[in-house]
Amino acid sequence: MTATLDHGAAPLVRRAASRPLKQLVVPYLYVLPAALFVAAFLLYPMVLTAWRSLTHFDGISDPTFAGLDNFRDLFADPHFLLSLRNTVIWTVAAVVFPVTLGLVFALAFSRVRWGGFFKTVIYLPATISAAAAGILFSFVFNYDNGILNMILRGIGLSGLASRWLFDVPTNTFAMIATYTWQQTGLNMMLFLVGLQGLPPEPIEAAKIEGCTGWNLVRRIILPMLMPYVVITTLLAIVNGFKVFDLIWVMTQGGPGRASETLAVTMYREGFILFKQGYSAAIAVVISIVALAFSYFYLRSVLEQEARQ
Amino acid sequence: MKIRKLGLMAVSLAMLATPALAQSVDFYHDKGNWNDAYKTVLGPAKEATGVEVTPVPYADTSTYQAAVRAALRTSSAPGIFAWWSGYRMKDLVDAKLVTDVSDVWKKYTDAGLVSPSLASAFTFDGKIYGIPNLVAYWVVLYNKKTFAENGLTPPTTWAEFEKIAATLKEKGITPFGQTVEGRWPSFIWFQELLVRSNPDFYAKLMSGKAKYTDPEVTAVLKTWADWIGKGYFTDPSIAFGTSGSNAMAGQLAQGKLGMILVGTWYATTIVQSGLDANDLGAFIMPNEKPDMPKSVIFEAGPLLIASASSQKADALKVADYWMSAKAQQAWVDAQDFPPINKDVKAKSPLIADLVKEINDGGYTSINRFWEATPPEIAEAAVDELGNFMLHPDTAAQVQQNLQALADKYWAAHPQ
The missing domain is CATH 3.40.190.10 (Periplasmic binding protein-like II)
Incomplete structure (x- = not known):
């Protein structure tokens, strides 16, 4: 047996050795452009950012090595700590509202008459950019002539009319509401794709057994839909962590710096105050926290699945 | 040979093209x-x-x-x-x-x-x-029609200026525009009130030779808070143009707002908001005391x-x-x-x-806050001043925060 194997392996090695150089190189050439792009646009900026975080750099002078000074300063900076707190609020809200509502709408509209119409209406905001949504809702939330305050004043609830984008923490909730309006449709679509891919047999069988309504959703549909819940939640966490454009357009992180998230703080420090080493340190923290979040979340879900 | 000729032609063309570029x-x-x-x-x-x-x-x-x-x-x-x-x-x-x-x-x-x-x-x-x-000069732009309808003329003294504000308020017109929209506009009233009360102190404060906790700043914030309390200012969330909307200019054009303290470049915005250019007037805010030298922020x-x-x-x-x-x-x-x-x-x-008045009147030009003090202080100061405008009762805390910023900067950049 061994002799046979040896006998068979020898020609294989010979064939590989005698394979023309071109055949050996060509596959790598196909991969090379993508590898170069990844190296130039992902790896290089990542390494450069990590290096910058260890320097003092104002964008015009040569960077000077600062060790871990930037990280020490970060955790002593009240603006950074407030920004971290806001980011956690945003991340939790980005999961709780757009994901939950997306799931609810997907379940509600997947098999009803006029479902297509409602799905389209809910999905439409996802087709505009976050910046455009921010501008739109800045008008809605305007204190003097925004439609929200006009409605409140019109129905005799003037006391509820508020500076939606200038009072803390109301402005963060107003922005989260805008974010939810924009993101829910996308999550709903992901869940609809998941629902359409579910095998009908277990659902039919459960129905025959008398399992309907909330019980059917909780015991049959949701467990089967779990991979989509996992991926949607993960995306929501990462997106919540890096939310920037909507906040920048609606409040610029203000009033003061009260509604800044880590991404906004990073931008302000890097591109307004030109403390680019400090800004890079924030970028590193964002990446580490987002990676850690994703890792532990995925590990916990996968372990749970393995146990089942 | 052909290739060589083509090469020579290309080099010649490139040389010809270089000066043009x-x-x-x-x-x-x-x-x-x-x-x-x-x-x-x-x-x-x-x-x-x-x-x-x-x-x-x-x-x-x-x-x-x-x-x-x-x-x-x-x-x-x-x-x-x-x-x-x-x-x-x-x-x-x-x-x-x-x-x-x-x-x-x-x-x-x-x-x-x-x-x-x-x-x-x-x-x-x-x-x-x-x-x-x-x-640009930083002046008070006003609606001449609003002033005329209420029997007002541009002030020459601080007392007249305060009287105009009180009169307009009585008539249901908001005297002054102010906003925190876009962050930076929150320095406008701070710099002007400081310059009107003590221009030398303003210069010292900008260069780190005076403190934000000094009595001169306390007095300015007190006046400002007092006027906010009297309802002399627009709500600080009013749009100023930085987000595309110009509600403040619109209100001045409509006669709902009396005056806007701003750079002369804002005159065009007000005219575009519907006020006839002939109905737009400008004056330099009077000093708190008549014996103070004439000055204008530029x-x-x-x-x-x-x-x-x-x-x-x-x-x-x-x-x-x-x-x-x-x-x-x-x-x-x-x-x-x-x-x-x-x-x-x-x-x-x-x-x-305006230019004639400044030239003939012997006005001293004073650089505005945004450029007169280091950006590390100015950028954070506008956030603090914005907080004050939204919550005037935070004056003491705002002063301390501003001085902490200034201390940090000047310690790292000794003069």
């Missing part, structure tokens, strides 16, 4: 809505200097600043770029990234056409590093020339052209800015009268 200067700026005016003014530069200028507008200021700063150390830096004066250009000067243009100034100051005092905001260690792009935005730019020599020719009466007249006609060249006539009576 060198006769072109890129002009970077972040004033998107001024781009057409720049084209109008700089179009004839080609005929006058042989240099073609290409304005390159950026839509977003922070993107613009980052792009320019990144390019400045390279030869591909723009020949000319718009910037900010005072402390906002100091780091570029310190890093030797911008060109000394004292000779360009000399030609016009020696001829008595341009006042040398205009260069103060661009001068470091006796050398001038910028030519004026924008010059804003000077420079055009700078990158030292490392391959277009530097041509950019200097364009700078010279920019200072000429021909270019300045076109610029003033397009923008209605106060003229800097004495051979140039102001476009509107409003600006002409």
